[in-house]
Amino acid sequence: MLQKTRALRRASAAASARSAAHRPMTLLGLASATLVGITLSVGLASAPAVGAINPAVAVTAPALAGAEPLAQITEDAAATLAKAKDAATAASTLGSEVVASGLDVGAVTSVDTTDLQKDIDKLDDIDVTPVLLVGVLADEVEEETANVVSDTDELRSALTAAQQKQAEEEAARVAAEQAAAQAAAEQQAAAALAAANTPEGAKAAAQQIMSSTYGWGGDQFSCLNSLWNKESRWNYQAYNPSGATGIPQALPGSKMSSAGSDWQTNAATQVAWGLGYISSVYGTPCSAWSHSQAMNWY
Structure with missing residues (x-):
């Protein structure tokens, strides 16, 4: 009976720790708690009936205490996946804009989404991914998404600066052409007036x-x-x-x-x-x- 009580306490303490831990730790805690519950169930099955604890309670209560529901895990992963796909699309679209512009944006002309795309492909196949790995993959995708978004923002700023420089140069060119045309017109008018004044x-x-x-x-x-x-x-x-x-x-x-x-x-x-x-x-x-x-x- 003491052995059973200690096992229950350890399961309860593990569940409390899991509730404050990072998502991957929550998933690992869920698996551990389940194993503990199964062990208790086997032990209870062979123990004397007198004073025995309900096997159903021994299995489910410790195993689910503080654990994040699997439905929530997959929902969060799906949201992370959607953001990742949006980031990858935005990066690809920006790369096409840079190429089409023909402007000098510096050494970096595109955003590398190779790692993010690999993680997207893995997380996209969530139906066959072990539940224990979904959270870990989601965290990797979230980190890669942040990197791609940051790189995309930097490249966008470089493109905007190049476009602004191009616009300023074009405005200066047009102004110079207009000034030259005005000067030519004035010269022609002066020549015509000089001829008319003879x-x-x-x-x-x-x-x-x-x-x-x-x-x-x-x-x-x-x-x-x-x-x-x-x-x-x-x-x-x-x-x-x-x-x-x-x-x-x-x-x-x-x-x-x-x-x-x-x-x-x-x-x-x-x-x-x-x-x-x-x-x-x-x-x-x-x-x-x-x-x-x-x-x-x-």
Whole structure:
């Protein structure tokens, strides 16, 4: 009877220790408790009937005391397995993104999931895995999952940094191209303005405006040419001490601002104003030229 009591105490103490131990220890404790229960059952079967303990109680109570239910063990393992598969998939997907990006992310361009995949395959076959090993495998998978997640996070950060660098470089390239295009456009505009500001350029502008705006032909341009040759020789920078300015010798020159704010630097603006003035005051360039010949001014 003393031997039986000590055995029961040892089983009870083992069960208490197992309740605070790590999962693998719980499983080992479960197996040990079961063996103890079976031993007690055999001993009880051969012991005298007087004062004997119920064999069913001797087997089940110590064996299950503090032990984690098998259903819970498999449920936890299944959850661990799902997280592991998600981590492996995320790592593989990220590796494909890195390859597709073609960016320099450093020496490490992929996450090694070899060990994790091996453990996943083992744990995935949980139906044929001994119950005693399920918890151990789950712990290994959980540890490998943590490693893969950490490596994936690091690679993701490297890819993000490379993408940001690429975006900054692309923005700088686009800005440089835009600046170059703007400079080229300004150069072209300056060249066009320089050409238009020559006497020949100013005459070409006058002929175009006379035809499109007033319907005047070559005879009127001939009169205009004589008039403005006399006034300024078609020089947009001409200036008379009286204050008369530009090709049409506007007095004061600021009158030409009604044709454009660039009247001081653009011969075409001066021409446009001068033709408008002639049309409103004299009707035609030939009438203005006749007045100039008679009065020496127009």
